[in-house]
Amino acid sequence: MLAAMPDSAPSPLSVGGPSPRDGGDACPGTLRLHRADDGALARVRVPGGVLSADRADTLLAVAGRFGDGELHLTSRGNVQLRGLDAECGGGPAELLGAAGLLPSAAHERARNIVASPLAGLDGSPSVSGWLSELDGLVCGSAAAAALSGRFLFALDAGRGDVDALGADVTLIAEGGDCLLRVGAADEVFRLPAADGPRAALLAAEAFLRAARGSGAWRVKDLPDDVRAALVRTIGTAAGPTAHRPRPRAPKAPEPGLVTAPHGTTTAISVGVPLGRLAPAQWRLLTETARRFGNERYGNELRLTPWRGIVIPGPFEPLEPFGQSGPSRQSGQSGQSGHAAEALDALAAAGLITGPDSPWTGVGACIGHPGCAKSLSDVRAEAGAAVGPVGRLPVYWSGCERRCGHPHGEWIDVVVTPDGHRISHVRGEHRDPRAAVRDNPAELAAAVAAARA
Known part of the structure; x- marks a missing residue:
């Protein structure tokens, strides 16, 4: 069993109490709303992106009763409700709490956990046990209540997908063990799989102690010497050290039917243009989840950090991580044909169901008029510039903050007072920039050329 890390006593920061960073953490939640130009905004944490169809119904009901009716997916697999009435009071939180979407008022903004969306479906092990345990921990x-809304946990099924997202604490499935990564360090610590969630929590609590007085929200914000000392402290308690560079490029699920190595269809994967879902699209997704649900996963949707949704089914998935035995089909014949039929219906509803969609790889922040800081309606501009599928993804930002931008390699389009700046980003490297004045045709051509 993993021993407690040095100085692992509970942090003196009280639940909901003051900390040196409270004044600057403006990340919204369901209890602390953000005032945007299109109304109040609530961000509902969905750990691992795992959402039952019933809870999805509740989100839609809250969006329709208090907001603009739409649901917006975030780059962490969470859901944002926009256009909330300033007089809505505690109504949204009350409904979300009754549905189990708000298990702890003190921790609602700290429940930032991403997980491999295809875990257990494509031959990779399931991380559902890790997810439920870590969220509960x-x-x-009490100390974890002081984590900022920016701090991120990641549970990687060994695919390298969410390990590439730069989380503060990452667990990686490998064989019968797990690897623990803190920040972007190349060092990982090997420990038994059963000890992973507890180790992740202890690492987060150790970060809080290291960050006292520094103003750091995340591991990467710590001074270099403090960050190095934190990693050494965690390594002393965690286990053997290994060298494993973090993957540079995330591996988002490809839209379409998901198959296991033996050829069985195990899930449906769709992308959501600009992460925005109309009520009819959301209802269709929940109806699909109910239709293809199974005993293991129930009627489940998995929201991905790439603004997509995976619906497990129609066959039994592979055995979960830490168990062995042959995978079994559900015994329902003809389901693969039904899955293809469902995929066609989702495509007809405007969702991305294949790599040939012109919306594949296109993302944007909320832009104007929803955000006062945005210099342009970048969502409309992104839609006007949609064309042939590019080799690289593209992300449009209405200002230099570049909220929600992807990781890895992409084409970065940022609106400036002088026009649109287009650059090629690879990790920390940015190629020389090109600027395009206010000419829609020229802008679309420049973005298409950059993506190619």
Whole structure:
């Protein structure tokens, strides 16, 4: 069993109490709303992106009753409700709490956990056990309530997908063990799989102690010497050290039918143009989840950090991580044909169901008029510039903050007072920039050329 890390006593920061960073953490939640130009905004944490169809119904009901009716997916697999009435009071939180979407008021903004969306479906092990345990540990830790809304946990099924997202604490499935990564360090610590969630929590609590007085929200914000000392402290308690560079490029699920190595269809994967879902699209997704649900996963949707949705089914997935035995089909014949039929219906509803969609790889921040800081309606501009599928993804930002931008390699389009700046980003490297004045045709051509 993993021993407690040095100085692992509970942090003196009280639940909901003051900390040196409270004044600047403006990340919204369901209890602390953000005032945007299109109304109040609530961000509902969905750990691992795992959402039952019933809870999805609740989100839609809250969006329709208090907001603009739409649901917006974030780059962490969460859901944002926009256009909320300033007089809505505690109504949204009350409904979300009754549905189990708000298990701890003190920790609601700390429940930032991403997980491999295809875990258990494509031959990779399931991380559902890790997810439920880690979420429970975070909600049960008084110290963890002081984590900022920016701090991120990642549970990687060994695919390298969410490990590439630059989380603060990452667990990686490998064989019968797990690897623990803190920040962007190349060092990982090997420990038994069963100890992973507890180790992740202890690492987060150790970060809080290291960050006192520094103003750091995340591991990467720590001074270099403090960050190095933190990694050494965690390594002392965690286990053997190995060298494993973090993957540079995330591996988002490809839209379409998901198959296991033996050829069985195990899930449906769709992308959501600009992460925005109309009520009819959301209802269709939940109806599909109910139709293809199974005993293991129930009627489940998995929201991905790439603004997509995976619906497990129609066959039994592979055995979960830490168990062995042959995978079994559900015994329902003809389901693969039904899955293809469902995929066609989702495509007809405007969702991305294949790599040939012109919306594949296109993303944007909320832009004007929803955000006062945005210099342009970048969503409309992104839609006007949609064309042939490019080799690289493209992300449009209405200002230099570049909220929600992807990781890895992409074409970065940023609106400036002088026009649109287009650059090629590869990790920390940015190629020389090109600027395009206010000419829609020229802008679309420049973006298409950059993506190619």
